[in-house]
Amino acid sequence: MSAPASLVVTDLRTRFGSDRVGATVVDGVTFTLLPGRTTALVGESGCGKSATALSLMRLIDKPGRIIGGSVTLNGRDLLGLSESEMEQVRGAAIGMIFQDPLTSLNPALTIGQQIVETLQAHRPMSRADADRTAIDLLTRVGVTDAARRIGDYPHHFSGGMRQRVLIAAAISCSPSVIIADEPTTALDVTVQAKILRLLHDLQGAMGASLLLITHDLGVVASMADEVLVMYAGRIVERADVDTLFHDPRHPYTKALLACVAGIEDDRSVPLEPIGGSAPDLWNPPVGCRFAPRCPVVQDVCRSQDQPLRRISAEHEAACILVEEDRMHG
Amino acid sequence: MGAFLARRLAGVIPVIFGVSIVIFMLIQLAPGDAATVLLGPQASEAAKIELRHTLGLDQPLVSQYVVWLARTLSGNFGTSIATQLPVATLVVPRFLNTLILTFGSLVLAVAIGYAIGLFAGLRSHSLFDRLSMSLALLAGSAPPFWLGLILVLLFAIQLRWLPVSGMQDMAGNGGWLDVLHHLVLPSVTTALGPAAIMARIVRSSVIEALGRSHVRVARAKGLSRATLIRRHVILNALPPIVTITGLQLGYLLGGALLTEVVFAWPGLGALLYDSITARDLPVIQATTLLIALAFVLANIAVDLINAALDPRLREA
Numbered sequence A: 001m002s003a004p005a006s007l008v009v010t011d012l013r014t015r016f017g018s019d020r021v022g023a024t025v026v027d028g029v030t031f032t033l034l035p036g037r038t039t040a041l042v043g044e045s046g047c048g049k050s051a052t053a054l055s056l057m058r059l060i061d062k063p064g065r066i067i068g069g070s071v072t073l074n075g076r077d078l079l080g081l082s083e084s085e086m087e088q089v090r091g092a093a094i095g096m097i098f099q100d101p102l103t104s105l106n107p108a109l110t111i112g113q114q115i116v117e118t119l120q121a122h123r124p125m126s127r128a129d130a131d132r133t134a135i136d137l138l139t140r141v142g143v144t145d146a147a148r149r150i151g152d153y154p155h156h157f158s159g160g161m162r163q164r165v166l167i168a169a170a171i172s173c174s175p176s177v178i179i180a181d182e183p184t185t186a187l188d189v190t191v192q193a194k195i196l197r198l199l200h201d202l203q204g205a206m207g208a209s210l211l212l213i214t215h216d217l218g219v220v221a222s223m224a225d226e227v228l229v230m231y232a233g234r235i236v237e238r239a240d241v242d243t244l245f246h247d248p249r250h251p252y253t254k255a256l257l258a259c260v261a262g263i264e265d266d267r268s269v270p271l272e273p274i275g276g277s278a279p280d281l282w283n284p285p286v287g288c289r290f291a292p293r294c295p296v297v298q299d300v301c302r303s304q305d306q307p308l309r310r311i312s313a314e315h316e317a318a319c320i321l322v323e324e325d326r327m328h329g
Numbered sequence B: 001m002g003a004f005l006a007r008r009l010a011g012v013i014p015v016i017f018g019v020s021i022v023i024f025m026l027i028q029l030a031p032g033d034a035a036t037v038l039l040g041p042q043a044s045e046a047a048k049i050e051l052r053h054t055l056g057l058d059q060p061l062v063s064q065y066v067v068w069l070a071r072t073l074s075g076n077f078g079t080s081i082a083t084q085l086p087v088a089t090l091v092v093p094r095f096l097n098t099l100i101l102t103f104g105s106l107v108l109a110v111a112i113g114y115a116i117g118l119f120a121g122l123r124s125h126s127l128f129d130r131l132s133m134s135l136a137l138l139a140g141s142a143p144p145f146w147l148g149l150i151l152v153l154l155f156a157i158q159l160r161w162l163p164v165s166g167m168q169d170m171a172g173n174g175g176w177l178d179v180l181h182h183l184v185l186p187s188v189t190t191a192l193g194p195a196a197i198m199a200r201i202v203r204s205s206v207i208e209a210l211g212r213s214h215v216r217v218a219r220a221k222g223l224s225r226a227t228l229i230r231r232h233v234i235l236n237a238l239p240p241i242v243t244i245t246g247l248q249l250g251y252l253l254g255g256a257l258l259t260e261v262v263f264a265w266p267g268l269g270a271l272l273y274d275s276i277t278a279r280d281l282p283v284i285q286a287t288t289l290l291i292a293l294a295f296v297l298a299n300i301a302v303d304l305i306n307a308a309l310d311p312r313l314r315e316a
Helices: A049-056 A083-088 A110-124 A127-140 A159-171 A188-205 A215-223 A242-244 A253-260 A321-328 B002-029 B033-040 B045-057 B061-073 B089-121 B127-142 B143-158 B174-212 B213-220 B227-253 B257-262 B268-277 B283-308 B311-315
Strands: A007-019 A020-033 A038-042 A065-073 A092-098 A177-180 A209-214 A224-231 A234-239 A307-312 A315-317
Touching: A020 A065, A020 A127, A020 A234, A038 A049, A049 A065, A049 A209, A049 B033, A092 A159, A092 B213, A110 A127, A110 A159, A110 B227, A159 A188, A159 A224, A177 A188, A177 B268, A188 A209, A188 A215, A209 A215, A209 B227, A215 A242, A224 A242, A224 A253, A234 A253, A253 B033, A307 A321, A315 B061, A315 B283, B002 B061, B002 B283, B061 B089, B089 B127, B089 B227, B089 B257, B089 B268, B089 B283, B127 B174, B143 B174, B143 B257, B213 B227, B227 B268, B227 B283, B257 B268, B257 B311, B268 B283, B268 B311, B283 B311
Parallel strands: A038 A209, A038 A224, A092 A177, A177 A209
Antiparallel strands: A007 A020, A007 A065, A224 A234, A234 A315, A307 A315
């Protein structure tokens, strides 16, 4: 923990709807991103992963809004910035990559224009310089013959190539934080691996923090240094990647890992789906939100929130069993 | 782009050919007989036969069409039956007058429709949006001839701000200012309907474009709101807007008929109305052909603009 954190998120809360009727989709999320490190945010669809990412960028659309907490980027409180100050942060200090490269590029603008517009929004730069920089960036993300392709439109590019272009735009201003929201979900498996490797290499070279949002535990295992497990708007477990896979403490994390097929698994034992379904955030259960689905639920879990409990400096889980393990262990 | 234009223009020829057949046939299908209309019910059968022979109406349909087409292609639209003047000298100045009215209406419709649609779309479900869309519905459903009469009653007869009808003052020395003064009421009358339609289309395409994924990506790039709206919202919202504008232009060119009649604007619509009443076949044919041609050309213009906006169309 020697390097200062690039991004500190504390008790972030984002809500859709009104004070009385609504859903708090991000509910007290706290984490820290360190330079040069990859933090994976995992969880099922609808658990608040993307809402967390969009909240960091302050891109939550109405009727959603951030109702509490703080987001500090290199010592600067982002939630207190004006909209125009925030525009200077987006794309410059934080670069974001989205899920679907097929719809993420403007079909009416060339590839070059879409990289140049990011550069020119943040740097005083002539068009010729911006063009040169865009060609360098495209070459860096693995687009061959970039000088010629800069004038091509998105429909000339495959999905994987479009994601490379979007990555080039996202890193164009050397951000200290890169947020990748399911960057490979829409791509073929062979392309997925290449894009992930590219992200990993770029992040390493730039020394940036990478927040990788995914539901794919295989991606987590190969990419992440630290893992945050999210369930129903809350972080239920935080651990370094080895600990998470070998010593998961939250029943939800355990259940999530049990859903993954390994190549050496005995196929006569079926995969274990998680019973029940994710809670309705418009009407969340009292107490631990995983309690209705939890195989080891206790009475107290149904009445009291379970905060994150410290297991070691690198490991926390929001489960009462952490206390019991401690007493018996 | 050149190849695209050539291809589109080549596509016009069969369309115009088809239109000419339809126009020719429609007039044949219409009940009544030009000779009877021209000579009156008391005319002798011999006189009618002679007139039909002079006009070529006793020839087989196909040869009538070929003669008409050959003549029309060589620029000769024939002679008006009612006025005995060459059709071209009747139609061309009327067409220019209609162009003036069309231009005035289009400028108004675009200015009002685009501005309201854009603001309503960018702030959808706001008070302005709901108010302006209700007004658009009202304006769009008001029949132009009724609207024209109401406007005349209010601004020309009660307030006496604007002239009742015509294109120029009888006593005045003309000039473009006088024309402009006369242009206000008829162009407002014809513009309101198209403006309402454009406002609704602009609003819905802006809303649609705002919701696209690449707009969120552009916001994540930190673009200013103005750049975002110009490059990522409006640019992508334009194709349906251009299309509806082209259709409305076609409608204005040919369909301002009732407005022209109400305001005694000496345009193509008023001429068509008169020539239909008089069963003046050569004039009806020339007028409808001209309107159809204008409509087709407006649509080509739309295709060209859309191809310039969307690279995928250019290559298709």
